[in-house]
Amino acid sequence: MKNIIEVKNLTKTYKRLKAVDNLTFEVHEGEILGLLGPNGSGKTTTINCILSLLKYDAGSISIFGREMQPNAYDIKKEIGVVFQEVAVFEELNVYDNIDYFCGLYIQDKKVRKTYIKEALELVGLEEFQKFYPKQLSGGLLRRLNIACGIAHKPKLIFLDEPTVAVDPQSRNNILDGIQTLRKKGATIIYTTHYMEEVEMLCDRILILDKGKILASGTNDALKALAHIEEKVSIEVMDLEETYIEKIQKFKNVEEVSYQNNLLFITYKKGNNNVTELIDYLKEEGIHYNKIYSERPTLNDVFLELTGKELRD
Amino acid sequence: MTVFKTFLKVLNKYKGTLILYTVILIFFAGFNIETNDTGTDFVSSKPDVLIVNQDEEVGITKSLVHYMEDHSNMVAIKDTEEARDDALFYRDVNYIIYIPAHYREDFLAGKNPVIVVKSTGDYQSSLAELLLTRYLKLAEFYQIIEVNEDALIEQIETTLSKEPVVEMTSHLDRNQLEKATRYFNFANYCILAGCIYVVCFILSSFKTKGVHKRTIISSTNYKTFNRKLLLSNALFAFVLWAFYIVLGIILVGDVLLSMHGIFYAINSFLFTLCALTIAFLIGNAIANKNAISGLVNVIALGSSFLCGAFVPMEWLPDKVLAIAHILPSYWYIKTNEYLKGLEVFDMDALKPIICNMGVIVVFIVIFIILTNFISHKKQIQK
Numbered sequence: 280m281k282n283i284i285e286v287k288n289l290t291k292t293y294k295r296l297k298a299v300d301n302l303t304f305e306v307h308e309g310e311i312l313g314l315l316g317p318n319g320s321g322k323t324t325t326i327n328c329i330l331s332l333l334k335y336d337a338g339s340i341s342i343f344g345r346e347m348q349p350n351a352y353d354i355k356k357e358i359g360v361v362f363q364e365v366a367v368f369e370e371l372n373v374y375d376n377i378d379y380f381c382g383l384y385i386q387d388k389k390v391r392k393t394y395i396k397e398a399l400e401l402v403g404l405e406e407f408q409k410f411y412p413k414q415l416s417g418g419l420l421r422r423l424n425i426a427c428g429i430a431h432k433p434k435l436i437f438l439d440e441p442t443v444a445v446d447p448q449s450r451n452n453i454l455d456g457i458q459t460l461r462k463k464g465a466t467i468i469y470t471t472h473y474m475e476e477v478e479m480l481c482d483r484i485l486i487l488d489k490g491k492i493l494a495s496g497t498n499d500a501l502k503a504l505a506h507i508e509e510k511v512s513i514e515v516m517d518l519e520e521t522y523i524e525k526i527q528k529f530k531n532v533e534e535v536s537y538q539n540n541l542l543f544i545t546y547k548k549g550n551n552n553v554t555e556l557i558d559y560l561k562e563e564g565i566h567y568n569k570i571y572s573e574r575p576t577l578n579d580v581f582l583e584l585t586g587k588e589l590r591d
Numbered sequence: 592m593t594v595f596k597t598f599l600k601v602l603n604k605y606k607g608t609l610i611l612y613t614v615i616l617i618f619f620a621g622f623n624i625e626t627n628d629t630g631t632d633f634v635s636s637k638p639d640v641l642i643v644n645q646d647e648e649v650g651i652t653k654s655l656v657h658y659m660e661d662h663s664n665m666v667a668i669k670d671t672e673e674a675r676d677d678a679l680f681y682r683d684v685n686y687i688i689y690i691p692a693h694y695r696e697d698f699l700a701g702k703n704p705v706i707v708v709k710s711t712g713d714y715q716s717s718l719a720e721l722l723l724t725r726y727l728k729l730a731e732f733y734q735i736i737e738v739n740e741d742a743l744i745e746q747i748e749t750t751l752s753k754e755p756v757v758e759m760t761s762h763l764d765r766n767q768l769e770k771a772t773r774y775f776n777f778a779n780y781c782i783l784a785g786c787i788y789v790v791c792f793i794l795s796s797f798k799t800k801g802v803h804k805r806t807i808i809s810s811t812n813y814k815t816f817n818r819k820l821l822l823s824n825a826l827f828a829f830v831l832w833a834f835y836i837v838l839g840i841i842l843v844g845d846v847l848l849s850m851h852g853i854f855y856a857i858n859s860f861l862f863t864l865c866a867l868t869i870a871f872l873i874g875n876a877i878a879n880k881n882a883i884s885g886l887v888n889v890i891a892l893g894s895s896f897l898c899g900a901f902v903p904m905e906w907l908p909d910k911v912l913a914i915a916h917i918l919p920s921y922w923y924i925k926t927n928e929y930l931k932g933l934e935v936f937d938m939d940a941l942k943p944i945i946c947n948m949g950v951i952v953v954f955i956v957i958f959i960i961l962t963n964f965i966s967h968k969k970q971i972q973k
């Protein structure tokens with residue numbers, strides 16, 4: 280597998296704060312790599328360093344097999360970036376905004392025209408071409424932000440939390456768009472602190488915290504790191520302490536908690552855990568309402584690795 | 592081309608503001624034509640002059656006093672300095688000449704005694720000044736060849752009588768020049784406000800944090816991009832200036848197609864360049880659009896008031912004018928004021944204009960250095 284990006288021992292310090300701490304990783308051709316980490320974990324800083332927007336203290340970065348530098352315009356030509364904050368001209372309408380940013384890469388007018396059309400289609404803004412950014416809703420504005428970053432058909436795309444504060448409809452549109460881009464052959468680096476997105480979208484995931492890589496691998500490989508297999512929650516009214524203690528001693532049970540009439544059990548491993556539990560509740564004549572069973576999430580992995588939640 | 596095209600599109604968004612400033616200019620210039628027509632007839636009259644003579648009125652002193660009396664209106668004013676200053680302020684007198692004691696004696700002895708004057712600085716006073724200088728220049732000249740005082744006086748007076756004084760005013764259309772000066776003085780406000788406002792807003796749009804970042808990471812060479820942006824702005828300023836010149840010709844008249852017009856144009860062109868550099872400085876230092884529009888108002892209105900763009904310079908208190916020296920507008924307006932009284936365009940007459948323009952060039956250089964300094968500092972911070 281070809282490496283599109285190779286980052287070696289990247290370190291970046293702001294005054295005293297080490298924002299990125301000795302990072303080493305690769306990005307393979309055609310994959311979506313997720314950078315997952317809580318606020319301030321160094322995701323944006325890492326991207327800015329890779330793009331030569333920031334000077335870093337140590338390490339090396341190569342893209343397409345060449346060293347990345349501020350004036351490496353032939354590398355930059357193949358890169359598209361969607362920044363965390365919306366970056367468009369207030370004075371230009373949707374079409375003209377995409378036209379300007381695309382025009383920074385593509386000089387040919389005709390080519391640009393078809394590219395802009397495709398970008399508008401991808402993010403579903405065809406009907407808003409003449410709208411000014413002020414007239415767009417938050418979700419539509421984010422879509423414009425994406426279109427501006429990818430209209431020139433880059434081979435390598437960086438998306439920095441493109442779905443922050445976006446309604447479900449726009450979010451689905453954006454996630455679909457990203458998958459379409461990958462199908463067309465782009466390599467994508469996707470940062471977020473929404474683990475659901477990462478699970479759904481990414482081929483490989485890097486979990487970052489305090490500028491360090493805690494773990495990396497595929498979704499399944501990472502979940503294996505969490506020493507739990509299943510999480511079950513049941514709504515039970517006024518459960519007595521003795522029952523809870525009994526459940527605690529069941530096979531495979533890792534932890535039991537009871538709060539606000541909600542019984543919460545995590546299992547280390549095994550199947551049929553829920554059946555066994557229900558049988559027991561019936562036997563004791565305890566009434567229960569809803570039952571949910573979940574596989575562990577990346578949040579559990581993060582919890583396992585750091586002892587804190589990914590999102591507060 | 593992308594940069595320039597986008598520049599035009601963004602500019603298009605600010606056309607309202609530009610139209611507003613232009614309408615203000617037209618309105619003001621139109622209003623000026625009204626007020627000036629009433630003053631047409633006194634333009635050709637003689638200046639009001641007061642001579643404070645500490646010397647005895649004999650010989651060369653007497654001749655000088657008589658010459659001035661013949662060609663101007665002598666006014667009588669109470670014999671205190673305060674009364675004289677008041678008279679100057681209220682335009683009861685245009686020009687006061689102080690002949691020192693022993694003037695005649697010193698002059699004949701070749702000591703070049705100094706004659707102090709006070710003036711309102713307007714057109715009338717420049718007429719009086721012309722009379723006085725003409726007399727003194729001749730006196731100096733003939734003193735070298737004539738030893739006898741009576742013969743000297745006779746020489747001066749014959750020469751003076753051969754050159755009629757009336758001719759001085761005949762070439763110029765005072766009314767139009769007065770209008771031209773007022774038009775260009777007021778344009779000080781419109782050039783400053785229009786130029787700074789538009790250029791700063793456009794710069795801040797291109798340099799908004801995210802948009803700027805996108806430009807930096809793109810495959811467009813950043814230096815080329817900057818150069819294109821700079822040129823676009825300069826082109827805009829040039830068009831704005833050219834438009835105001837054409838507007839001036841329409842509103843003021845054909846005096847602007849003469850030598851005077853060329854100098855008004857050069858002066859305003861230089862000033863537009865200066866406004867452009869101020870705009871670059873502000874645009875580079877400040878990104879917040881609200882702060883920019885506040886600052887533009889302070890700068891454009893402030894320097895217009897302080898430097899006499901709205902009211903004639905002579906009406907402003909000395910203290911205000913002293914402060915005004917540190918503003919480019921002062922030197923621009925000073926040239927405009929000087930131009931309206933200018934008779935001939937020889938090297939001597941152009942010297943003050945060149946000096947004023949030199950000061951503006953210095954301002955331009957300072958602003959460019961400051962802009963470079965600030966943008967360099969910002970880059971290091973990154």
Ligand SMILES: Nc1ncnc2c1ncn2[C@@H]1O[C@H](COP(=O)(O)OP(=O)(O)OP(=O)(O)O)[C@@H](O)[C@H]1O
Nearest residue numbers: 293298316317318319320321322323324325363472
């Ligand atoms: N310009 C800066 N000056 C000083 N510290 C900074 C600067 N930019 C970021 N930091 C710090 O560096 C750390 C990493 O920030 P970064 O923006 O990379 O995090 P992030 O993972 O992108 O977070 P988020 O999810 O909030 O976007 C944070 O602690 C942040 O406070």
Ligand SMILES: [Mg+2]
Nearest residue numbers: 322323363439
């Ligand atoms: Mg970030």
